[in-house]
Every structure is written in C-alpha cells, then in structure tokens.
Amino acid sequence: MQSLPLLSHYLQQAQAKLPAAIWHYLQADAGDGHQLHANALAWQAQKLMPRPLQQLHNASTACEMFGERWAHPILLAPVAYQKLFHDDGEIGTAVACNAQQGQMMVSSLASQTIEHIIQQAQQPLWFQLYWQGDRARTLPLLEKALASGASAIVFTVDAPVKQSLMDLPEGVSAVNLAQALAPLPIAPGQSTVFDGWMSQAPTWEDVHWLRQQVTVPLLLKGLMHVDDAKRAVDAGCEGIVVSNHGGRVLDNTPTVTAVLPQIVTAVGGQCKILVDSGIRSGQDAFKALAMGADAVCIGRPYIWGLATEGAMGVAKVIRWMRDELEMTMALTGASSLQDIRQLALYQS
Amino acid sequence: MQSLPLLSHYLQQAQAKLPAAIWHYLQADAGDGHQLHANALAWQAQKLMPRPLQQLHNASTACEMFGERWAHPILLAPVAYQKLFHDDGEIGTAVACNAQQGQMMVSSLASQTIEHIIQQAQQPLWFQLYWQGDRARTLPLLEKALASGASAIVFTVDAPVKQSLMDLPEGVSAVNLAQALAPLPIAPGQSTVFDGWMSQAPTWEDVHWLRQQVTVPLLLKGLMHVDDAKRAVDAGCEGIVVSNHGGRVLDNTPTVTAVLPQIVTAVGGQCKILVDSGIRSGQDAFKALAMGADAVCIGRPYIWGLATEGAMGVAKVIRWMRDELEMTMALTGASSLQDIRQLALYQS
C-alpha cells in the first residue's frame, strides 16, 4: 500500500498559500512544536500485523452513532474561524462532509452562522460548545445551536484559559457569539489566570446543569484522565472525545495513545469514545479503532485541504483517509469496524 | 573485519544511473521510507559476540534445501520487471546466481519469459506466483512455470491490493502473464478496495487448492503472524518466507526480527523458514540464521548490483555477502550453518 502523497501535498500547499500568521495559528501547539510531533508519532509507532488470505469482499467501513448512519468513522473536529483558511469557510467543510457521508463538529467560534452552515450541509451537524463565562451567557448560544438543528452537543472543557489570539483580519469573527469572551478585570495583587480567567471557567457543576439543558446527545471534549471519563458517564454524557486538543493547550501531556486503553477499559460500552490529536492517516484511524475508539476526529489535516482547494480539498482528505482505512482493513483481514476492534495491535 | 564499501558503492551508482521514477519505484516503501529504514536497522541492532581461538579450517557455508545443494544460504528474492534496471534483466540475475552456486525466485512479473530465464540459468529456478484473480486464470501461469522447470513455487500472499504502478517504459512488461490484473469494475457506492481488488484476492481455500496443483515444494511468502505460519504448515506447505515485503505493502508493521523467534519456535523443523526484508550484509544473514532461519533472501541489494554492472554486479553482491558471512563465522567461532543456529545472539 503505497501512501498517496495527498496529505503532505496539501500541507505544503497550505503553508505556501496562507499568510504566515495564519499558518502559525493553525499549526501552533502550546510549546515549541514538540507536542504536535509527539501526538502524530505516537500513532505511527503502533505496529500493524499483516494477516493475508482472509475473505473480505463484503467488507465495509460503515458505522452508526446516536442513530446517525455514516459511511465511515472519520469525523471533522471543531476548528475555529475557518474563513481564515478559505473563503468557503465552515460551509465548505460542511458540504464536503455531507458529500463523504460523514459528520463534523461546528465550532462555537465558527466564522459563519450555525443556521447557515447546517442549511448548506443538508444534514444535521454537531455543535461544539465553549463556556461563555457563566450559565446565563452560555444558554443562548446552546439554544441557538439546538434551534438550528444541531444533532449533538460537544462541550469542550480543556481550554479554559484563552491565550492572546492572533489578530483576526477584517471580516472574520465569531459570528455566533453575542460578545467575545474576555478576562474579568482584576484588582491589584490578583492573578490574571486565577481571578481573570478561571472564575469564568466551567466546573463539573456546570456539566450537570448543561446535561439538563441539552436535549440531544452530549459529549465532553478534552478528557485525558480515566477518572474524568467515568465522571462524564456519571454526569449522563453520551460520549467523550479523548483529546489533548492537538497539543494546543498544555505542553508535555501524555499522548492519546497512552491514555486510551485505560479509558476504554473503564467506560467502553457505557458511552461513545471518540479520539483526536495527531491522526494523520487511515492507518492511524485503524489503530485508534483497534485500541477501542468508536470513531476518530481529524483537525489540522482537513484544514490543509480546505486552505488548498476549499470544499473539494476537504472532501478529498476524507476520501483518502477512508481509502487508506479500507486498505489497512484489507491487509489485516478486518471486514468491519467490529472486526478491527477485535484485532489486538501488535505488541513487540 | 573492515566492511568493503561494495554495497554502498552499488547503491550510489544505481541511484546515479537509473531514471528518477525507476529509482523511486525500486526504493519505495508503503509510507515515507521509515519502514525501509526500520527493517535494515532491526538487523543491525542485533549484537554479535566475538569468540576467538576456535578451530575453523574445515568451516563452510554450504547448505541443502529440498534436495538442492547450494554453496551458501543467500537467495535472491523475487523482484518484478528487472529489465527496468538493466538490459540483462532476469537473465542476468539468473546467470549470476548460478555462477555463485545459489538460488533465485523468478517473479510472476518477470520481464523475460520463465522458459528463457531457466534455460540461460542452466539450473532449475524457483518461481514466485501471484494470484491471477481466480483459479482459472492462475492455473495456466503455474503450469507454465512448472513446465519450464521451476523446482519450487513461492506463492506471495501479502500484496493483494495493487497500487497504481509507475508507467512501464516501452519494451518492459510482464511477459509471462496472459493479461495484466486490474481491479473489477465497481458499482456506485461500492468500494474500490473491497469490491474492486479484494474480491480477486486469494484466500486460505485457494492455498489448499494450490497445494493440490503444485507438484514441487510450495512456499508461502509474506507471512508475519505465528498463526499464519502454523496454518501454512497445516496446509502442507514445505516452506514459508517470513517477510514484510521489504516494507512495500503495509507501513508500520513489525520487523522480521521481531516476529521470527516466535515463528521458529512454533514451526521450526516442520517447514523451511526463509526470511527477507532489510538484509544488507553477511552479518545480517548470520543473525537471521542464528535466530533460526534456514536461509535468507535479499531484494533491493542485488538490484543495485544489477543496475550498476548487470550480471557481474549481481554476482559480486552475492559473493561479498558470502565472504562477510564467512568472516562473521570465523570471528564468532561457527564452522557451519548448523553451528550458527546453535549460537544464541548476544542479549544485552
């Protein structure tokens, strides 16, 4: 299986095309880039065992979650301000996602309205929720998403301290928010981090409150600790996204590969387990599924496609990853996602 | 023992001489080159323990398999379309192989006729069989090989999904095939991988069928899992080639060094165990034998010799590897392949 150079092609094109500040914003991690690298490397380091001579002609990557049927388990992770990368913006991503019979998560910081995005997608989409400082300000955003037809809410909990963002160019903003979130004004001797930001951050209490408000499946995004995964289940969440936010929030965390097995053992079957951070190929997706994930999300890779060719680029990235997933199944003798899950990865 | 720079010399010459597309085809692995590197590194990483002061003047690398007697256990792995690399093509390889008193496997995708190659070799050769989509189309190819005097059939099972190959230049084609294999036409919504390719791939049932047709020793090439090795023995195969296809089929597999010991324990003595993928010196060959292999195959290295000096280059590569194997035996106190097998490799 000779790796098509599609993704590295898009990566190079995106880097060439985007202004440096935007490229930097896209690729940045919380440190010097080492976590970004570690995330991808950790998937690569897992070994696959070839199992030839299996009967596979009825094989398929089809799957189902919360009553939705998808052609494959490769979701698009929420990425803010997509008009930064291409005029098509979130709508381009949504159209591609529909064409490839998958699902995406629309960011709270989308640069187009959630109503418009879902309408153009011609299918219900998932909405990613950021806490808006308190319950009163969070509720309207949630209600807007639900009213627009969001079929699941993904509550991202791992990024409470917002760093000074790049300056957004003219015409790009978080159009779904009533107002941008800023740190609280602090008194002398107080801490910007603790008093300015953290007093606006959500807590487990807020998760319980949110569970009451959300009428569709609720997922928590950004969990890495097995106890937090259990707590999400106890709070009535239908799913979690095991993620270190692509390395963008805290430097030198474990990789998802390191924590996933324990989380699968603890809450597998009780809620859906999605993963992201560093997935770069259909083989990586295969490995995540073999380790017990129910689906995978990609972040930066589809943005490289969006930046290069708009909606078409996103569609090709999804298709390429699905093809690679199929080839990996063919070569390892797995004819369904269920089969993959029963294959143990090779341990040296 | 100062390593003669012969092989790196040939590698450099071949790269300089071959058109870029052909060089790329030769060296390619399934990913970004990392498996190719990992394969070679894994052999290198094994340590050898010097054992001076042994009596060695009757020592020899001579060996025997399926009634054939060879001067050394270094076989030439099947490599397709050898006229791509030198006008001598497969015939050059065959002549060199005979001059060095060894054995080679002629590929199903040879660019010269199997009759002609065997005739010029002046010795029976082994034939590597690729499945031709179904039994009816496979049988004529097999029969042609047997009729031409193939003394063993090596059935390669690890490469069922053919990737878009480089465009073959004028005058180079798979002359032994009735027609090139292509994916089945697929209906909309069907998968190229599963419905196009895999419905033409062989299964264990086909191995059983093949065993009936093959009147000479039958080997399966491309097994990595111990259960598949056992199944090969159960199916009546006389040998296996433990191989990850030089890293060309699936990226991020284990190396052969990682799986060989378990396979030797399971089926050693019940069938012949050959290995390839990443062997680059007589020391690597020594290590494979010490780990329990009965013989080793080389792929790319002899092609570097072929590309540089035709038949003469192939002969020199074989000779150099044999000399290095002898020197390694001399320095470790092994006077026969049997002795090597009884030397445990040094474990740190």
Next chain:
Amino acid sequence: MQSLPLLSHYLQQAQAKLPAAIWHYLQADAGDGHQLHANALAWQAQKLMPRPLQQLHNASTACEMFGERWAHPILLAPVAYQKLFHDDGEIGTAVACNAQQGQMMVSSLASQTIEHIIQQAQQPLWFQLYWQGDRARTLPLLEKALASGASAIVFTVDAPVKQSLMDLPEGVSAVNLAQALAPLPIAPGQSTVFDGWMSQAPTWEDVHWLRQQVTVPLLLKGLMHVDDAKRAVDAGCEGIVVSNHGGRVLDNTPTVTAVLPQIVTAVGGQCKILVDSGIRSGQDAFKALAMGADAVCIGRPYIWGLATEGAMGVAKVIRWMRDELEMTMALTGASSLQDIRQLALYQS
C-alpha cells in the same frame, strides 16, 4: 496555553549582546554541553495530566519558608560576578526579586557588596557561602553576610575544585572576599587536585562547625545522594538544594529529576527541599513541586533577562515563570502548592 517566547527571546538577546567569552562562561557545563541539555530535557520529559472542570478561582501560588512569605516559590540561584552580564549587577537582580515578592541567594563571588545589595533590595536576602580554604578565613565572610542581614546561609559544597576561570574584566571582582582563593603550592610529585585544591576543601566536620556559627537557617547546596541529604538533616541543616550545579562541576551526573523522589521520601518534612538545574518554565517548576520540592531555583534563565534588560529583564522572567506556573495549575486543577504536591505526575 501557548508558551510566550519570552525566555528564548532573552536567551537570543543575551547571546547577541554579551562578549563571546562571557556568554561561554555563562552557558558552560563541565563537558561538551550535553549535561546542560540533559538537565533541561529531564524536566520536559515529565508529563502533565490535564484535569479540567475544577473550581479554581481562589487559587494561589503563595508560600512560606523559614517565616518568610513569598508570592511564589521561584527563587534565584546564586550566580557569581553579575556585573559581567549587566551594569545593574546583583543589585538589579535583588530589586527585581523584591518587586516580584520572591527571594534570591547572593553569591560569595558577588561583584557588589552584600551590604549594598541587601540595602537596595529592601528585604533580607539569602547568602551563598563558598568555603575559604579553612575555618579562619571562612568565618569573616560568614559574619559579614550575617551582619548585613542575610536571612539564610546556603553553603555550596559541590564545587571544591576551582577550574581556571575566564579572565575577569576590569572592574569586576569578588568584592566580598578578603582575597581570591588559589590552590596551595605543591611539592614535586604532589597532585594539584588532591594536594593543591582538596586540602582546602570543606568536609562534613566543617559542616558541623558551621552549624554552630550560623544563627539563621542553614542550607547545603549541591547534594544529589540520598545519604548526603540525610546527613545534612543529621547535621542540623534546615534545608538542602538538590542540584548538580547546572551541570557545571561534574559531567554525566544523574539529573535532579532522577534523584529527587528518593530524597523526598527520605528527608521530606525534616528539612526544606529546594532544587535547581535545568528549570526553564513554570511547567518545570510545577513538576518539581509535584515531585515533592518545596521551592525551585533558576540560574541561567534570569541572567538572560539581566543581560538583556537589567533589573526589568529579571523581573519579567520571574513574572513569566509564575504566570506559566499559574496556568499549569489552572489546567491540572491544582489551587495551591499543597495541591500540586498531591498530584502525582503522569507515569506512562
């Protein structure tokens, strides 16, 4: 948490601004730079586990030691001859330290008088003591420091063999010493190391003597072995600085991360445990505290700030490390240093 490039900025500025010999003196380690690198890498290699959704708005980095109250646990390690790096010298450092409500250790080899430094700091400071060859010559230095208002004595014991130092430029010298220490004259056949230097080095006997002389808390700096830590406690020391002297004394020692856990287990609670060597961020500080340290010291990093912007640069380095420590606490759910100590670092 996107890492502010402040520290690498200062590092680059300092390198650009300082004469090569001074830069080399600052960055040097005992070997070829590998220990310097290993020290920093060892902190980085520790992994942090994100724990979102904790209640943190009363959180704080405040702490207390020997009755002193600090806003944060980031101390400035003793660094000699600070006028080499900026005209502000030790006074600049002291002023910045006070502005950031922390503590520093003034070197025996300070280039400004200890009286003057403490006076400008407007707070008591700690004094780092080097042995002056014998008790008679050491006592006056100690008494001068105590008389100037030193609130703790840090006795550095890991650097008994002074190497030929760079030539100090005009106007920079160890103004607090009666005379510079030189090796004893040796007879032919004697050893410069053993007879010249080591006969002037302090021993555990001298530590006991010193304990009698010191009326404020006494710390030993430069211990790495758990038995030496215990012996320090037995000798009545109130604290130790676990340190390999930033790699400047002996090459290829363990890193502090490797020895700290055992030392914490042995003497934690019986004396204060400070650490230095390779700490380069608030995250590193967090990790040291999580491993059981009571406070951390930084050496080269604040000198990069001093060299670039004098007192202001030192203040900004301290502030940046404290901010990073706060963010790390926010993202890991720790609301006090006590909390950090109860968080086990992630073990893969």
Next chain:
Amino acid sequence: MQSLPLLSHYLQQAQAKLPAAIWHYLQADAGDGHQLHANALAWQAQKLMPRPLQQLHNASTACEMFGERWAHPILLAPVAYQKLFHDDGEIGTAVACNAQQGQMMVSSLASQTIEHIIQQAQQPLWFQLYWQGDRARTLPLLEKALASGASAIVFTVDAPVKQSLMDLPEGVSAVNLAQALAPLPIAPGQSTVFDGWMSQAPTWEDVHWLRQQVTVPLLLKGLMHVDDAKRAVDAGCEGIVVSNHGGRVLDNTPTVTAVLPQIVTAVGGQCKILVDSGIRSGQDAFKALAMGADAVCIGRPYIWGLATEGAMGVAKVIRWMRDELEMTMALTGASSLQDIRQLALYQS
C-alpha cells in the same frame, strides 16, 4: 570540572595534519563508524554520583601490577606502525609513557625495533604478540621480545582475519617480523577466509603452548565472552584485556561496558582485568575502574597526541586523563583506586 578541550584539540589537529588515507586507517572501524561511536557513548552514558565533603588530601591514583608500580592506571594500548603518525614513532610513545610513570604495550607491528624502543623507554615495556601463522614462526618473535626485556606478553586473539591494509608508505614496515603474514594460497572452490586465513589462526591449544614459552605474565587481549575469560584463567593467564579492538574487527558487537560486569564477577581477583575500546577521558577511566577493571588502556586518543606533537603530545594526553581521573575522584569522594572500585556507579 570544566573539561579541558585538549583531546578534541588533538583530534582536530591530527585530522588536519595526517594524509587522508592514514587518518582513515587510524579512525576506521569494521563498519560505517557506528561501533566506534557506540563504544565511546557507552562509557559516557554511565552516570557519576557527586559525593562532596569527603576528606581527600592524601588521595592518589597510584597502583601496582605484576610487581610494577605506576603513578596511574592508564596504559597505552598496542597500535601498529606508529611512524605513520609521527617520525617519533613508538619511541616517542615510550618516552612519554615513562615520563608519565605508566606502561605501554608495544605492537607486533611496531615500526621500530622492540630493542630500540625499550632501550629509549628506560623501563621494561609490555609486548603485544600477534600469531605468526604457526608455532615455529611465532616463537622467534616472542623470544626476541623477551630478550629485549618485555615485562609482560599481551597475546591479541581477536583479529585472526587480516583485511587488506592500506599501502604502507616508504620507510614504514613491521620491522620486528621476519616476514609479513599472508593468506595461504587456496585451491579453486576453497574459501579465502576459512582455508586462506583461518588455518593460520591460533586456537586455545596454542594458548596452552604459549603459556609454556612465556616466562613473564601473559595476558589475552580481545576477550568479550565470560566463558573465554574463565578459559584464559584456566589456561594460566595472569590477565585479560576485555576489548572489542576499538570496533575494528567485528561490527555490532556489544560494548565493553555491557560485558565487563559479568566478567568481573566471574574472574575478578583470579586474573588482572584490563579494558579498552572507547575510553576518552579520565571520567571514562574512573567508570571502568568502578565497574571492576584493574586498569584501562587507550588507543586512538594518544595517537592523536602523537600525530600533533610527538612524544610531548602523548605525555600531555596521559597527564590530562590522569588529572581528570583525579578530579573525578575528588568530586565523588574516592581517595584511591580501591575506593573507586567500592563505589557503585549510579543506576537510574
């Protein structure tokens, strides 16, 4: 302890000064240089634990072997054809060795006569013996060495297959040999390695014979396996040199650090254990002694000194390594070689 750049200085000078072919011959290992690197790295990787505050002013590196008293345990390993590197040749080395109160091993392939070398050294030296194809041709060489006053015989057993050496320039040859050793002429079908070289290689039988002929202490050089060390003791040898010949004979062997502990356990106390291969500093020497060696030998490093400054360069290399050994003892609290041996190296 700031590492004096003396050795890297000499390395650079030697490389600049020597003709490329000679430099290549000096630095070569059996493969692509990786063993040379691995040897040095393995010593470096051992960690030293600082132990300050010890009483050390009577400390010393003095030692004794076979009745000889040396100022330090750093011996010069046998290196062939030293006139290749400097006109002073072996005599330069011998003079330096005497000035530094140490010991050297004169190679069988010395480019000056053993009589002359020992005479200029003004002290008995050790003689390194290469087997001369059979007993009859070996005896005269041995007798010549003993007659010249060799105080020990070091029989090198790990290099039986001589590789085609560089062409020796005019005026440089193995003046102590009756005739150069060449492979036996072989019949067609015979092997150069086994029939040409190995039938002239020594065996354990020859060691027993040699033991009868040698009236001074006999050491075997080039043992790596614990069983061979035991066999040397059983054969009545007074010492062994654990060595992989600086990586020059067989590629990818274990490093000496890997095999030394087991050998020390097995034969320590029953014979003297010397080591070489990759020792590049007084710290490396310290580590070897801490692991149980009785003395260490250096090869290439003193040749760098010889090439740069003749006898003076060799003397400085020895002195520098001894100084570094003393400093390492000072910083780890060891006052004698005996003390070092009782210090366990730090294990992480």
